[in-house]
Amino acid sequence: MTNPCLDCPTQQSCCRELHGLTVSQTEYDRHFKAHEDTITVFRKGALLEIWAKDGGGCPNWNGQCAVYETRPMDCDLYPFTIGNVFESPDEVYVTYHKRTGCPLVTEIVQAQSEAQALLEQFFAVNFPDRKISVVYDEGAVRLKHLAKRVVHKLKGRQPKTQVS
Ligand code: SF4
Numbered sequence: 001m002t003n004p005c006l007d008c009p010t011q012q013s014c015c016r017e018l019h020g021l022t023v024s025q026t027e028y029d030r031h032f033k034a035h036e037d038t039i040t041v042f043r044k045g046a047l048l049e050i051w052a053k054d055g056g057g058c059p060n061w062n063g064q065c066a067v068y069e070t071r072p073m074d075c076d077l078y079p080f081t082i083g084n085v086f087e088s089p090d091e092v093y094v095t096y097h098k099r100t101g102c103p104l105v106t107e108i109v110q111a112q113s114e115a116q117a118l119l120e121q122f123f124a125v126n127f128p129d130r131k132i133s134v135v136y137d138e139g140a141v142r143l144k145h146l147a148k149r150v151v152h153k154l155k156g157r158q159p160k161t162q163v164s
């Protein structure tokens with residue numbers, strides 16, 4: 001199957017305008033630690049969120065992804081994207097959706113079951129001692145669980161801390 005990203009109408013804006021990529025500590029150490037001068041990093045519990053400084057692109061972008069074979073899960077997940085991650089002492093509750101800026105989202109969206117499996121594996125590896133709940137955000141589902149999960153979040157999450 002041809003990769004539709006090769007004809008991206010926005011010249012791969014998802015990589016050239018990096019804002020809010022969620023990565024594990026392992027992914028960060030592997031692909032972003034060496035580029036700390038070009039990125040801003042926020043710690044969110046056990047995960048990290050990466051923004052390029054000055055609205056710039058991903059430091060791994062050089063006209064194409066320089067780390068494509070081992071790119072972070074959040075890149076592999078695209079154009080699905082993580083919504084919220086609520087951490088409590090015994091559970092991690094994750095929502096995801098496909099409301100993205102990608103103009104080809106209807107063409108390149110992978111099977112939702114694949115995105116679901118990718119997320120479940122990622123969070124199981126990074127939170128091995130907790131129950132993992134991954135829920136596709138269909139609006140109503142999200143609202144139904146939000147109030148309950150906010151309570152968990154307030155109990156369990158660490159303060160959001162900028163680390164660089
Ligand atoms: S995912 Fe969408 S925005 Fe990103 S390179 Fe592919 S077509 Fe372009």
Ligand code: SF4
Pocket residue numbers: 014015018021031058059060061064065066067068071072075
């Ligand atoms: S790691 Fe690769 S796929 Fe992910 S944002 Fe950077 S350049 Fe794009």
